[in-house]
Amino acid sequence: MTKLSVNINKIATLRNARGGNNPNVVQTARDCERFGAEGITVHPRPDERHIRYTDVMDLKDVVTTEFNIEGYPDERFMEIIEKVRPAQATLVPDGPDVLTSCAGWDTVTHEEKLSEIIEEIKNMGVRTSVFVDPDLKMVDGASKIGADRIELYTEPYAAHFHQDRAEAVKNYVAAAKRAKEIGLGLNAGHDLDLHNLAYLKQQIPDLDEVSIGHALICDALYYGLENTIQMYLRQIRDSKEG
Ligand SMILES: CC(=O)[C@@H](O)[C@H](O)COP(=O)(O)O
Numbered sequence: 001m002t003k004l005s006v007n008i009n010k011i012a013t014l015r016n017a018r019g020g021n022n023p024n025v026v027q028t029a030r031d032c033e034r035f036g037a038e039g040i041t042v043h044p045r046p047d048e049r050h051i052r053y054t055d056v057m058d059l060k061d062v063v064t065t066e067f068n069i070e071g072y073p074d075e076r077f078m079e080i081i082e083k084v085r086p087a088q089a090t091l092v093p094d095g096p097d098v099l100t101s102c103a104g105w106d107t108v109t110h111e112e113k114l115s116e117i118i119e120e121i122k123n124m125g126v127r128t129s130v131f132v133d134p135d136l137k138m139v140d141g142a143s144k145i146g147a148d149r150i151e152l153y154t155e156p157y158a159a160h161f162h163q164d165r166a167e168a169v170k171n172y173v174a175a176a177k178r179a180k181e182i183g184l185g186l187n188a189g190h191d192l193d194l195h196n197l198a199y200l201k202q203q204i205p206d207l208d209e210v211s212i213g214h215a216l217i218c219d220a221l222y223y224g225l226e227n228t229i230q231m232y233l234r235q236i237r238d239s240k241e242g
Pocket residue numbers: 007009010043045070092099100101131189190213
Protein backbone atom coordinates (compact mmCIF):
# COMPACT_ATOMS: atom_id res chain seq x y z
CA MET A 1 0.00 0.00 0.00
CA THR A 2 1.22 3.48 -0.82
CA LYS A 3 1.08 5.79 2.18
CA LEU A 4 0.30 9.48 1.90
CA SER A 5 2.59 11.57 4.09
CA VAL A 6 1.45 15.19 4.29
CA ASN A 7 4.29 17.72 4.34
CA ILE A 8 3.25 20.59 6.62
CA ASN A 9 6.13 22.99 5.87
CA LYS A 10 3.72 25.43 4.23
CA ILE A 11 1.55 25.59 7.34
CA ALA A 12 4.63 26.86 9.16
CA THR A 13 5.34 29.34 6.34
CA LEU A 14 1.90 30.85 6.87
CA ARG A 15 2.26 30.87 10.65
CA ASN A 16 5.66 32.58 10.47
CA ALA A 17 4.26 35.35 8.27
CA ARG A 18 2.65 36.95 11.35
CA GLY A 19 4.90 35.72 14.13
CA GLY A 20 2.08 34.23 16.19
CA ASN A 21 0.73 30.70 16.28
CA ASN A 22 -1.94 30.79 13.60
CA PRO A 23 -2.21 28.34 11.93
CA ASN A 24 -1.04 26.00 14.65
CA VAL A 25 1.44 23.51 13.16
CA VAL A 26 0.91 20.89 15.85
CA GLN A 27 -2.88 21.03 15.57
CA THR A 28 -2.63 20.84 11.78
CA ALA A 29 -0.54 17.67 12.06
CA ARG A 30 -3.19 16.15 14.34
CA ASP A 31 -5.93 17.18 11.93
CA CYS A 32 -4.10 15.83 8.87
CA GLU A 33 -3.94 12.45 10.61
CA ARG A 34 -7.61 12.68 11.60
CA PHE A 35 -8.44 13.46 7.96
CA GLY A 36 -6.61 10.36 6.71
CA ALA A 37 -2.92 11.21 6.32
CA GLU A 38 -0.76 8.16 6.95
CA GLY A 39 2.33 10.16 7.73
CA ILE A 40 3.53 13.67 8.53
CA THR A 41 6.62 15.09 6.83
CA VAL A 42 8.63 18.13 7.86
CA HIS A 43 11.80 19.57 6.38
CA PRO A 44 13.43 21.93 8.88
CA ARG A 45 15.90 24.15 7.06
CA PRO A 46 18.86 25.90 8.73
CA ASP A 47 17.22 29.34 8.42
CA GLU A 48 13.98 27.96 9.97
CA ARG A 49 11.99 29.85 7.37
CA HIS A 50 9.11 27.45 7.85
CA ILE A 51 9.42 24.47 10.19
CA ARG A 52 11.49 25.34 13.27
CA TYR A 53 13.54 22.84 15.22
CA THR A 54 11.20 23.49 18.17
CA ASP A 55 8.25 22.46 15.94
CA VAL A 56 9.95 19.15 15.30
CA MET A 57 10.31 18.61 19.04
CA ASP A 58 6.67 19.63 19.60
CA LEU A 59 5.54 17.11 16.99
CA LYS A 60 7.51 14.28 18.56
CA ASP A 61 4.73 12.99 20.80
CA VAL A 62 1.88 14.23 18.64
CA VAL A 63 2.40 12.36 15.38
CA THR A 64 0.91 8.90 15.73
CA THR A 65 1.34 7.88 12.10
CA GLU A 66 4.76 7.82 10.39
CA PHE A 67 6.84 10.87 11.23
CA ASN A 68 9.28 11.64 8.42
CA ILE A 69 11.96 14.28 8.99
CA GLU A 70 13.79 15.44 5.88
CA GLY A 71 16.93 17.48 5.60
CA TYR A 72 20.61 17.88 4.97
CA PRO A 73 22.45 15.78 7.57
CA ASP A 74 24.35 18.53 9.38
CA GLU A 75 24.98 18.49 13.12
CA ARG A 76 21.63 20.02 14.00
CA PHE A 77 19.74 17.55 11.83
CA MET A 78 21.52 14.61 13.42
CA GLU A 79 20.77 15.97 16.91
CA ILE A 80 17.07 16.34 16.17
CA ILE A 81 16.87 12.83 14.70
CA GLU A 82 18.51 11.49 17.83
CA LYS A 83 16.12 13.34 20.11
CA VAL A 84 12.92 12.68 18.18
CA ARG A 85 13.61 9.19 16.77
CA PRO A 86 11.08 9.54 13.97
CA ALA A 87 9.89 6.60 11.86
CA GLN A 88 12.04 7.84 9.01
CA ALA A 89 14.87 10.28 8.30
CA THR A 90 15.14 11.35 4.67
CA LEU A 91 18.54 12.67 3.66
CA VAL A 92 18.39 15.52 1.14
CA PRO A 93 21.53 17.13 -0.34
CA ASP A 94 20.22 20.72 -0.19
CA GLY A 95 22.63 23.54 0.45
CA PRO A 96 21.45 26.05 3.09
CA ASP A 97 20.42 28.70 0.57
CA VAL A 98 18.28 26.76 -1.92
CA LEU A 99 14.72 27.93 -2.51
CA THR A 100 13.53 24.34 -2.34
CA SER A 101 15.02 20.89 -2.94
CA CYS A 102 16.45 20.82 -6.45
CA ALA A 103 18.43 17.57 -6.90
CA GLY A 104 19.03 14.12 -5.52
CA TRP A 105 22.23 12.88 -3.89
CA ASP A 106 25.21 11.67 -5.82
CA THR A 107 25.38 8.45 -3.84
CA VAL A 108 28.57 7.37 -5.57
CA THR A 109 30.69 10.48 -4.92
CA HIS A 110 29.40 10.77 -1.34
CA GLU A 111 29.49 7.05 -0.60
CA GLU A 112 31.78 7.22 2.42
CA LYS A 113 30.11 10.18 4.16
CA LEU A 114 26.59 8.88 3.53
CA SER A 115 27.47 5.36 4.70
CA GLU A 116 28.63 6.75 8.06
CA ILE A 117 25.56 8.94 8.48
CA ILE A 118 23.21 6.13 7.56
CA GLU A 119 24.86 3.76 10.00
CA GLU A 120 24.56 6.36 12.75
CA ILE A 121 20.86 6.95 12.05
CA LYS A 122 20.08 3.25 11.76
CA ASN A 123 21.75 2.71 15.13
CA MET A 124 19.17 5.13 16.56
CA GLY A 125 16.48 2.73 15.31
CA VAL A 126 15.34 5.13 12.60
CA ARG A 127 14.60 4.08 9.01
CA THR A 128 16.71 5.90 6.43
CA SER A 129 15.68 7.15 3.03
CA VAL A 130 17.92 8.89 0.52
CA PHE A 131 16.60 11.48 -1.93
CA VAL A 132 17.82 10.57 -5.44
CA ASP A 133 17.24 11.37 -9.08
CA PRO A 134 15.85 8.50 -11.16
CA ASP A 135 19.29 7.29 -12.18
CA LEU A 136 20.20 3.59 -11.86
CA LYS A 137 23.73 4.40 -10.66
CA MET A 138 22.33 6.51 -7.82
CA VAL A 139 19.84 3.78 -6.90
CA ASP A 140 22.61 1.16 -6.78
CA GLY A 141 24.71 3.62 -4.77
CA ALA A 142 21.87 4.04 -2.25
CA SER A 143 21.84 0.30 -1.68
CA LYS A 144 25.62 0.22 -1.30
CA ILE A 145 25.59 2.88 1.43
CA GLY A 146 23.01 0.88 3.40
CA ALA A 147 19.89 3.02 2.95
CA ASP A 148 16.57 1.34 3.70
CA ARG A 149 14.71 3.31 1.07
CA ILE A 150 15.12 5.84 -1.68
CA GLU A 151 12.89 8.81 -2.31
CA LEU A 152 12.66 9.57 -6.02
CA TYR A 153 12.90 13.31 -6.67
CA THR A 154 9.82 13.87 -8.81
CA GLU A 155 10.17 17.53 -9.82
CA PRO A 156 11.39 16.65 -13.36
CA TYR A 157 8.49 14.18 -13.72
CA ALA A 158 6.02 16.85 -12.64
CA ALA A 159 7.59 19.47 -14.89
CA HIS A 160 7.30 17.29 -18.02
CA PHE A 161 4.07 15.47 -17.18
CA HIS A 162 1.79 17.71 -19.23
CA GLN A 163 3.99 17.53 -22.36
CA ASP A 164 4.51 13.76 -22.51
CA ARG A 165 3.65 11.77 -19.41
CA ALA A 166 4.96 8.44 -20.73
CA GLU A 167 8.34 10.01 -21.45
CA ALA A 168 8.29 11.92 -18.15
CA VAL A 169 7.80 8.77 -16.09
CA LYS A 170 10.12 6.43 -18.03
CA ASN A 171 13.27 6.86 -15.93
CA TYR A 172 11.23 6.67 -12.73
CA VAL A 173 9.76 3.31 -13.70
CA ALA A 174 13.26 1.98 -14.43
CA ALA A 175 14.68 3.36 -11.17
CA ALA A 176 11.74 1.94 -9.20
CA LYS A 177 12.18 -1.48 -10.79
CA ARG A 178 15.87 -1.49 -9.90
CA ALA A 179 15.15 -0.37 -6.34
CA LYS A 180 12.70 -3.20 -5.79
CA GLU A 181 15.06 -5.76 -7.39
CA ILE A 182 17.82 -4.85 -4.95
CA GLY A 183 15.54 -4.71 -1.92
CA LEU A 184 15.17 -0.97 -1.39
CA GLY A 185 11.93 0.56 -0.19
CA LEU A 186 10.52 3.20 -2.47
CA ASN A 187 9.25 6.70 -1.74
CA ALA A 188 8.60 9.61 -4.08
CA GLY A 189 8.05 13.29 -3.68
CA HIS A 190 8.34 16.87 -4.86
CA ASP A 191 5.72 18.72 -6.88
CA LEU A 192 3.31 15.81 -6.89
CA ASP A 193 -0.27 17.03 -7.28
CA LEU A 194 -3.81 16.04 -8.20
CA HIS A 195 -2.89 15.99 -11.91
CA ASN A 196 0.25 13.87 -11.88
CA LEU A 197 -0.12 11.61 -8.84
CA ALA A 198 -2.49 8.91 -10.13
CA TYR A 199 -0.39 8.28 -13.24
CA LEU A 200 2.79 7.93 -11.19
CA LYS A 201 1.02 5.42 -8.95
CA GLN A 202 -0.32 3.50 -11.98
CA GLN A 203 3.14 3.26 -13.48
CA ILE A 204 4.85 2.47 -10.15
CA PRO A 205 2.33 0.51 -8.10
CA ASP A 206 5.03 -0.55 -5.62
CA LEU A 207 5.49 2.92 -4.12
CA ASP A 208 5.69 2.70 -0.34
CA GLU A 209 5.11 6.39 0.36
CA VAL A 210 4.50 9.70 -1.34
CA SER A 211 5.17 12.91 0.60
CA ILE A 212 3.22 15.89 -0.64
CA GLY A 213 3.14 19.43 0.67
CA HIS A 214 3.07 22.45 -1.57
CA ALA A 215 0.29 21.46 -3.97
CA LEU A 216 -1.79 19.77 -1.29
CA ILE A 217 -1.79 22.82 0.96
CA CYS A 218 -2.57 25.06 -2.03
CA ASP A 219 -5.49 22.78 -2.96
CA ALA A 220 -6.71 22.91 0.63
CA LEU A 221 -7.34 26.67 0.19
CA TYR A 222 -10.03 25.80 -2.32
CA TYR A 223 -11.29 22.38 -1.22
CA GLY A 224 -10.60 22.39 2.52
CA LEU A 225 -7.94 20.28 4.23
CA GLU A 226 -10.08 17.23 5.02
CA ASN A 227 -11.56 17.02 1.55
CA THR A 228 -8.16 17.60 -0.08
CA ILE A 229 -6.46 14.82 1.86
CA GLN A 230 -9.27 12.47 0.82
CA MET A 231 -8.87 13.59 -2.82
CA TYR A 232 -5.14 12.78 -2.72
CA LEU A 233 -5.82 9.43 -1.06
CA ARG A 234 -8.23 8.56 -3.87
CA GLN A 235 -5.48 9.25 -6.41
CA ILE A 236 -3.29 6.55 -4.87
CA ARG A 237 -6.04 4.11 -3.91
CA ASP A 238 -8.36 4.13 -6.90
CA SER A 239 -5.88 4.68 -9.72
CA LYS A 240 -6.43 2.34 -12.65
CA GLU A 241 -4.36 1.86 -15.80
CA GLY A 242 -5.11 4.72 -18.18
C1 LIG B 1 12.74 16.86 -0.20
C2 LIG B 1 11.60 17.53 -0.83
O1 LIG B 1 11.38 17.44 -2.01
C3 LIG B 1 10.69 18.37 -0.01
O2 LIG B 1 10.95 18.33 1.33
C4 LIG B 1 10.78 19.76 -0.43
O3 LIG B 1 12.10 20.09 -0.42
C5 LIG B 1 9.98 20.66 0.43
O4 LIG B 1 10.75 21.66 1.00
P1 LIG B 1 10.25 23.16 0.98
O5 LIG B 1 8.89 23.14 1.60
O6 LIG B 1 11.25 23.90 1.78
O7 LIG B 1 10.19 23.61 -0.45
